Amino acid sequence: MAHIITSLCTRQGDCVEVCPVDCIVPAARDDSEWGDSFYIDPDACIDCGSCMSVCPPEAIFEEEDVPAEHQADITRNAAFFADGPGYWYLFKNSLAFLWARSAPDSVFKAESDFLTSAGTMI
Ligand code: SF4
Ligand code: SF4
Numbered sequence: 132m133a134h135i136i137t138s139l140c141t142r143q144g145d146c147v148e149v150c151p152v153d154c155i156v157p158a159a160r161d162d163s164e165w166g167d168s169f170y171i172d173p174d175a176c177i178d179c180g181s182c183m184s185v186c187p188p189e190a191i192f193e194e195e196d197v198p199a200e201h202q203a204d205i206t207r208n209a210a211f212f213a214d215g216p217g218y219w220y221l222f223k224n225s226l227a228f229l230w231a232r233s234a235p236d237s238v239f240k241a242e243s244d245f246l247t248s249a250g251t252m253i
Contacts, residue, residue: 132194133173134182135208137201139190140168144247146182146191153242155182156220170211172221227251
């Protein structure tokens, strides 16, 4: 069981800042297939619920509570990691953060700060 981000997502990134296990992954905006949303790694999510309370459009649900009109998003979220580029984005975002943090004047202390700052792939 995991939490699910539905197509109501408007990509503000608030959820990334509060996830204690960094399992919320943004696809790049210019990704024509996946770039309209963020995704939750179902194997890493600990179902803490923190992301739900900060999501402005209330796009996140516990899997068993996903409304009928958003059921397809459960499959889409799973496919992003199983068949799509989910783990590639996870890896790429971490590398980009480490690169940004290594700069002498870096202001980034946490990956979530980096991913939600202006000018990143979010
Ligand atoms: S429920 Fe908790 S662990 Fe799962 S994605 Fe949301 S904040 Fe992260
Ligand atoms: S907080 Fe909600 S709208 Fe913002 S990126 Fe996360 S799921 Fe999408």
